[in-house]
Amino acid sequence: MxxxxxxxxxxxxxxxxxxxxxxxxxxxxxxxxxxxxxxCPAPNWGPSFECKHSEDAGVECYLDNYRPxxxxxxxxxxxxxxxxxxxxxxxxxxxxxxxxxxxxxxAAPGSQPWTASIRxxxxxxxxxxCGAVIISDRHLLTAAHCVEDYxxxxxxxxxxxxxxxxxxxxxxxxxxxxVNFHPDFNIGAYLxxxxxxxxxxxxSGRGIVFTDKVKPACLPSESTIYNPGTxxxxxxxxxxxxxxxxxxxxxxxxxxxxxxTEDCMKKQVxxxxxxxxxxxCAGFLEGGIDSCQGxxxxxxxxxxREKNELWGIISWGYGCGRPNKPGVYTRVASYIQWIKSVIEx
Ligand code: ARG
Numbered sequence: 001m002x003x004x005x006x007x008x009x010x011x012x013x014x015x016x017x018x019x020x021x022x023x024x025x026x027x028x029x030x031x032x033x034x035x036x037x038x039x040c041p042a043p044n045w046g047p048s049f050e051c052k053h054s055e056d057a058g059v060e061c062y063l064d065n066y067r068p069x070x071x072x073x074x075x076x077x078x079x080x081x082x083x084x085x086x087x088x089x090x091x092x093x094x095x096x097x098x099x100x101x102x103x104x105x106x107a108a109p110g111s112q113p114w115t116a117s118i119r120x121x122x123x124x125x126x127x128x129x130c131g132a133v134i135i136s137d138r139h140l141l142t143a144a145h146c147v148e149d150y151x152x153x154x155x156x157x158x159x160x161x162x163x164x165x166x167x168x169x170x171x172x173x174x175x176x177x178x179v180n181f182h183p184d185f186n187i188g189a190y191l192x193x194x195x196x197x198x199x200x201x202x203x204s205g206r207g208i209v210f211t212d213k214v215k216p217a218c219l220p221s222e223s224t225i226y227n228p229g230t231x232x233x234x235x236x237x238x239x240x241x242x243x244x245x246x247x248x249x250x251x252x253x254x255x256x257x258x259x260x261t262e263d264c265m266k267k268q269v270x271x272x273x274x275x276x277x278x279x280x281c282a283g284f285l286e287g288g289i290d291s292c293q294g295x296x297x298x299x300x301x302x303x304x305r306e307k308n309e310l311w312g313i314i315s316w317g318y319g320c321g322r323p324n325k326p327g328v329y330t331r332v333a334s335y336i337q338w339i340k341s342v343i344e345x
Contacts, residue, residue, distance in 0.1 A: 131298020
């Protein structure tokens with residue numbers, strides 16, 4: 001499975017397009033427990049003339065358990081599969097959760113290619129401020145509260161980063177051209193509609209160039225149902241300690257389940273007044289894994305079939321990882337119309 005923990009789907013007849021050059025193997029019979037293709041029982045490797053490239057085989061591997069039976073609607077045709085958004089090349093392998101506050105683990109480079117950071121220019125160098133999520137070659141989403149403290153000229157958007165203290169290959173910084181706050185940000189409940197859309201300035205004529213380490217996340221459809229129990233991935237360079245100080249040097253990620261809004265509104269949790277329709281909670285009521293200070297504005301992506309969709313933006317929480325104080329996220333599906341209207345101008 002090339003390190004992918006989910007299931008796989010086979011594609012016949014050159015579903016991803018015919019290859020070129022010699023055909024090295026024919027009639028291979030893998031059992032699924034091999035670590036390399038070379039361990040699969042097969043006739044000798046070498047140019048084979050029995051088949052044509054129009055018969056090339058393909059395998060799609062999945063992050064999460066995947067049941068091919070579900071995949072029968074026309075929406076999930078290869079055409080969608082080939083779209084670029086939401087596809088990560090390198091995958092973070094879940095290991096048992098650890099009981100520290102953020103409770104995540106260092107993400108494999110490229111496993112969260114849509115995760116960007118917002119930095120603030122200091123006198124000598126810039127420092128990490130918030131997370132953001134790439135949604136197109138010129139746009140990112142973040143939490144509105146992340147971009148309200150400084151004039152926009154002081155922020156820098158960095159994509160393709162992994163180790164904050166080292167210039168990673170393919171890492172790029174952009175200046176912000178416009179910040180669009182949601183018009184109802186902070187209206188009514190505190191941190192309501194905590195979402196802002198950033199448009200970056202082109203850099204030598206180009207917007208964000210997509211590579212294996214830099215890719216947009218897909219937007220969910222407006223009608224997405226946020227089923228409690230759905231496990232989604234959060235990521236960021238936010239705090240990993242008990243207290244809020246000390247940001248992570250390398251990108252962290254963790255899986256958290258979506259919670260029932262009803263449970264999150266219980267009085268021992270956040271009570272009925274703090275949560276608006278544009279928010280949802282995720283994490284563990286017993287405490288443990290959570291997003292934390294410095295993660296705000298960053299993504300919660302949920303895997304729907306083979307795509308990673310941006311369901312949440314890290315917004316707030318009381319402390320980090322405390323019992324009955326789960327993370328609260330901006331419900332992206334509620335803002336699709338607004339996002340589209342800002343992008344389309
Ligand atoms: N507001 C925080 C920030 O500005 C993010 C908090 C998320 N907190 C949590 N417990 N999930 O970075």
